[in-house]
Amino acid sequence: MSTNKLNDLFQQDLNVVNVGLEKFADSLRSLGTKTTQVDWKPPAGGNAELIKLFDRLEAAEASGKLDRAAANKEAIDRVQAGKPTLMDIGIAKDVVPGMHKKLILHAGPPVTWENMSGPLRGAVMGGLMYEGLASTPDEAAKLAASGEIEFDPCHHHSAVGPMAGVMTAGMPVWIMENATYGNKAYCTLNEGLGKVLRYGANSQEVLDRLKWMADELAPILRAALKAHGPLDMKNLIAQVLQMGDEGHNRNRAGTSLYIREMAPYLVMLDEPKEKIARVFKFMNDNDHFFLNLTMPAAKCTVDATAGIEGSSYIYAMARNGTEFGIRISSMPDRWFTAQASIVDGLYLPGFTADDAARDIGDSVITETSGIGGFAMAAAPAIVKFVGGTPADAVNFTRQMYEITMAENSTYQIPAMDFRGTPTGIDVVKVVDTGILPAINTGIAHKDPGVGMVGAGLVKPPEKCFQDAFKAFVEKYA
Amino acid sequence: MKRIILRKDSYYDSVFLMLISSNIKKMKGISEAVVAMGTEMNVDLLNDMGMGGPELKGATANDLIIAVEAADKQTIEAAETTVDEKLREKADDSSASGWRPGSAAAAYEAVPDSNMVIVAVPGQYAAREVRKALQADKHVMLFSDNVSPEDEVALKKLAKQRGLLMMGADCGTAIINGKPLCFANVVPRGPVGIISAAGTGLQEVSTLVARAGSGVSQGIGTGGRDLKSEDVGGITTLMAAEALAADPQTKVITVISKPPAPSVADKVIAALKKAGKPVVVHLIGRTIEKSVDGNINYAHNLEEAARMAVALAAGENYHSRVFDVDDDAIDAIVERETEGISSQQKYLRGYFTGGTLTDEAVFLLDAQLGGIHSLEPVDPANQLKDPHRSQEHTVVDLGEDVFTVGRPHPMIDPSIRTERMDKESNDAEIAVVLLDCVIGYSSHPDPAGAMVPAIKRMKAAAEKRGGYLAVVAGVTGTEGDFQNLSAQRQTLESAGVVVMPSNHQAVQFVGRVMAKLAAR
Numbered sequence: 003m004s005t006n007k008l009n010d011l012f013q014q015d016l017n018v019v020n021v022g023l024e025k026f027a028d029s030l031r032s033l034g035t036k037t038t039q040v041d042w043k044p045p046a047g048g049n050a051e052l053i054k055l056f057d058r059l060e061a062a063e064a065s066g067k068l069d070r071a072a073a074n075k076e077a078i079d080r081v082q083a084g085k086p087t088l089m090d091i092g093i094a095k096d097v098v099p100g101m102h103k104k105l106i107l108h109a110g111p112p113v114t115w116e117n118m119s120g121p122l123r124g125a126v127m128g129g130l131m132y133e134g135l136a137s138t139p140d141e142a143a144k145l146a147a148s149g150e151i152e153f154d155p156c157h158h159h160s161a162v163g164p165m166a167g168v169m170t171a172g173m174p175v176w177i178m179e180n181a182t183y184g185n186k187a188y189c190t191l192n193e194g195l196g197k198v199l200r201y202g203a204n205s206q207e208v209l210d211r212l213k214w215m216a217d218e219l220a221p222i223l224r225a226a227l228k229a230h231g232p233l234d235m236k237n238l239i240a241q242v243l244q245m246g247d248e249g250h251n252r253n254r255a256g257t258s259l260y261i262r263e264m265a266p267y268l269v270m271l272d273e274p275k276e277k278i279a280r281v282f283k284f285m286n287d288n289d290h291f292f293l294n295l296t297m298p299a300a301k302c303t304v305d306a307t308a309g310i311e312g313s314s315y316i317y318a319m320a321r322n323g324t325e326f327g328i329r330i331s332s333m334p335d336r337w338f339t340a341q342a343s344i345v346d347g348l349y350l351p352g353f354t355a356d357d358a359a360r361d362i363g364d365s366v367i368t369e370t371s372g373i374g375g376f377a378m379a380a381a382p383a384i385v386k387f388v389g390g391t392p393a394d395a396v397n398f399t400r401q402m403y404e405i406t407m408a409e410n411s412t413y414q415i416p417a418m419d420f421r422g423t424p425t426g427i428d429v430v431k432v433v434d435t436g437i438l439p440a441i442n443t444g445i446a447h448k449d450p451g452v453g454m455v456g457a458g459l460v461k462p463p464e465k466c467f468q469d470a471f472k473a474f475v476e477k478y479a
Numbered sequence: 480m481k482r483i484i485l486r487k488d489s490y491y492d493s494v495f496l497m498l499i500s501s502n503i504k505k506m507k508g509i510s511e512a513v514v515a516m517g518t519e520m521n522v523d524l525l526n527d528m529g530m531g532g533p534e535l536k537g538a539t540a541n542d543l544i545i546a547v548e549a550a551d552k553q554t555i556e557a558a559e560t561t562v563d564e565k566l567r568e569k570a571d572d573s574s575a576s577g578w579r580p581g582s583a584a585a586a587y588e589a590v591p592d593s594n595m596v597i598v599a600v601p602g603q604y605a606a607r608e609v610r611k612a613l614q615a616d617k618h619v620m621l622f623s624d625n626v627s628p629e630d631e632v633a634l635k636k637l638a639k640q641r642g643l644l645m646m647g648a649d650c651g652t653a654i655i656n657g658k659p660l661c662f663a664n665v666v667p668r669g670p671v672g673i674i675s676a677a678g679t680g681l682q683e684v685s686t687l688v689a690r691a692g693s694g695v696s697q698g699i700g701t702g703g704r705d706l707k708s709e710d711v712g713g714i715t716t717l718m719a720a721e722a723l724a725a726d727p728q729t730k731v732i733t734v735i736s737k738p739p740a741p742s743v744a745d746k747v748i749a750a751l752k753k754a755g756k757p758v759v760v761h762l763i764g765r766t767i768e769k770s771v772d773g774n775i776n777y778a779h780n781l782e783e784a785a786r787m788a789v790a791l792a793a794g795e796n797y798h799s800r801v802f803d804v805d806d807d808a809i810d811a812i813v814e815r816e817t818e819g820i821s822s823q824q825k826y827l828r829g830y831f832t833g834g835t836l837t838d839e840a841v842f843l844l845d846a847q848l849g850g851i852h853s854l855e856p857v858d859p860a861n862q863l864k865d866p867h868r869s870q871e872h873t874v875v876d877l878g879e880d881v882f883t884v885g886r887p888h889p890m891i892d893p894s895i896r897t898e899r900m901d902k903e904s905n906d907a908e909i910a911v912v913l914l915d916c917v918i919g920y921s922s923h924p925d926p927a928g929a930m931v932p933a934i935k936r937m938k939a940a941a942e943k944r945g946g947y948l949a950v951v952a953g954v955t956g957t958e959g960d961f962q963n964l965s966a967q968r969q970t971l972e973s974a975g976v977v978v979m980p981s982n983h984q985a986v987q988f989v990g991r992v993m994a995k996l997a998a999r
Contacts, residue, residue, distance in 0.1 A: 048540030
């Protein structure tokens, strides 16, 4: 029998945590006793089946059958140690694993053409026209439905794509490498705002821009990057968080820093100055240019955790406009999906919630890695998305610490006394607390070809987290 | 007209909501009001009340329901505004005290040197919160009831293994290091260590220790099952006894419980004999065979337990007595109170809010009155047929579950008791009403004042019938309590209540009154 700790308690100052009825905390506080009130809610929304699973899981952990803490520590250590580095720009078919002419990669979990949302269909049609496999949207739609074209998530090819996330064989892509673990990640170049392929637009203007990006933008950026040498993205993201970006919905600082970083090399290129100027202007006109760099940086960081037995770390979250899906480190190839949510957002003039497509895109990889919505407190300029005041943004971030496993050792938030961002979402904590990951996102028009209609916040569906949790308990407890 | 609103994902504590409901119900023009979480039980309840509707479809335990029925739209809107104001009071509190962790785990991480966790959540979730607290190496006070015996055994074993104190389940009162936890009173620190399986028992004994000029080193609640159940086997009592035996501040250990399971009692008594200091034991409802056994002293009632402990701690002899004042003085009050009672007035009615205080009254008066009807009678034959209606001599604890479903405990909101009193004020056969009045932290801010109108109505009704109603009460509390003992006594006295210094003396006084009536 271990020693009775009561006599120690009798010698200490009482320091109370009050779980439940607040009246009790009020009395103790009035006496000057240190008391912490827990904002208690029924676990797992009061779901009896899930609570039973918690008992089972906790019993397995107590008996030593499962060492989830150690597995999760391994996962979070790998995330902290990851060193995303921008290496190069290549053409998808040459560098992206498994890429070929008749393969179209898209955002989110797997989805068939029949089940694709409007914006994703629009982007697929645009992609087929871009590849020269169809000449009109109708023709492209027929081809897409014919079974001749293969569809696969970006995530299955070490890639990520914002919004529709369509990547085709001929597109230029950023090549990111996790310098610590050697794994790579790929992402297309950001096209800018308005009518763009990632929002499902596929008009001639969209295709022309994509072509210019492949023919002029990508080679020039590539040459500049070569002259510059590999770019430490971790350092750059740490800086942008201190400059008012959160790394998902605000990328103004990141885009500016990238321009500054590359400018000395761009101007020295042996290219006509009109071309160099067009590249500068393109980047300068598009605040979100940097998003397509944070995304693969996040992807190659978290991918290093795939396949850690016993870990409940969520290493992928993604949406395809039809479904929201997540993947867990210990079950790396399995998607847990549920219907994608409607985004609670602010709309561009002339659009309303009726125009909105369901949540779409791989950009939630930023939240998965501990930035984006999780770093909302770093981005006071966009607090209107979360309620309006910088205090709301801080509370938003603060809440995310309750579902994550660590504070980021590199990404810090000045307004929170340089506290590390909440990093490493634990599916067990999500289901237990009922706190869903906070995701910042853009909103696409529900019809193909229209484009962006707004931006805002989205709560992912609880069901996919619960399903993943159930599967985890089934596997390990 | 009715209005039913469902607000998704807005969790509030049920007791907090019950208080809001009862506030709204009191508003003018409101015929029904329920503010509650959307649990299956609550939704069923609302449907049964005719307050259900399609709005409630898909409601979960995390969704807030506001259902109001009133004569007109303005009243409903006013009620809604009030609900929002009340809900916001809680939110404002939180902003004043800064960030609040959304889970206990987050709290333990944020406050690593926390050492005591109060768990006051719905019963079905309580065991898990306790387990987590114990695993985080915290002592626990489990206020929640409806925790299964199996869970209690498993949790107490875990606590013991880790050397931690687990008070409860259903532990309403504790005083640790001089700090009152949950329902407890302001008492000075002193040499008397108390271990109690009964909440109001601990309140009564600790306040009487204070009244006798002494103080309490520690007041440890164990939960009612600790000694009663062989499976629990007194784990908490034994750990507490061991700790108090080793505690230099504790000179005397006092143990209060309902009669324990015999095997558990043997174990506990054997342990207490080795305590190396005097021990006072009071087992409510058990006749004492031997009053002293080595260092163990058996007390006959809660007050005696307190006074005996104070005497032993001071190294003095204990002198037994019933009343503070002499018998002549008591006889004079008995005379005064019985004078006007008519011949058709025969019965005693006890309306209690404290469970242990109820037990003390039932046990002491049962034989004299030839049986008292109660929810826990001495003789099972005297089980109250309808808990909501008194018959002949009846003493009820209105804090019993049967009365508190969906309503706050009468110690928090006295309306369960006053409604019962009003309902029975037209009973011409009542001669004497016996009340308790428990003050202290977490209790109603003015329990005496809250029952005065009902007392006056009962007395007036008796007088209108040509009789007189004697009303007797004990107040459990201290001068340090925010409601203030003297102020509470005065409030009752000014309403014509005979206020006695303890529950035991109130009960004994009623015994004298009933004897006098019987002799007429």
